[in-house]
Amino acid sequence: MDIIGAALADASRMRILCELMDGRAFTNKELACAADISPQTASVHLKVLEAAGFTASLRSGRHVYHRIAGPEVAEVLEKLSSLSPSDHLMRRSQGAKTVTDALLARSCYNHMAGRLGVLITERLAALGVIRLGDETVTCGPQCRAFCDRLGIAMPKPGAGKPLVKLCLDWTERRHHISGPLATAILERALAMHWLDRRAGSRALMITADGYAAFDLWFGLGKEAIDGAGAA
Structure with missing residues (x-):
């Protein structure tokens, strides 16, 4: 230690x-x-x-x-970041636009984080793609069908590693998902230019196509995504 x-x-x-x-x-x-x-x-x-x-x-x-x-290291660092005082996050969000953008959507190693990541996690649960417990998550009955509709192959978990895990979001103080399923969703979003990376930042810029796609596939309208993201 x-x-x-x-x-x-x-x-x-x-x-x-x-x-x-x-x-x-x-x-x-x-x-x-x-x-x-x-x-x-x-x-x-x-x-x-x-x-x-x-x-x-x-x-x-x-x-x-x-x-x-590795992903285990990224998960530990994200959890440690969640110990940061919330008033510190508020001060940062009132600063540079890149910081505000990172609160809205950012990459957390190989998956999506920030407000968008948390909202997508909640919608996946509502759609039956995942099942959320208090501190657990598993694939739901609609997981394979959703992957097919989204155009991604049903990810295969590694040896002893689950298909989907919970990761505590350090800015939202709620869980987003990590693991192979979350990685596949982020890769699809980047490949389709629903999200674009920002140079020199973990922030992910949501494109016009992205807002349309998140509404279509996840039922998340622009107002829902942006609502508290710029607060």
């Missing part, structure tokens, strides 16, 4: 982890830019994070890329 605590107890390292939480891999230079530090300093921080098990590195050609070590 002391190794983990020491690794997280630095603002620059936390900015690096936040950048990596959108699920993509970045170079040392890209992460240095995101954290507003020099590449040399970023290298030191990345060694600390990798030694603590938070990140992993991979080489592609001449470049070395860094990423979150």
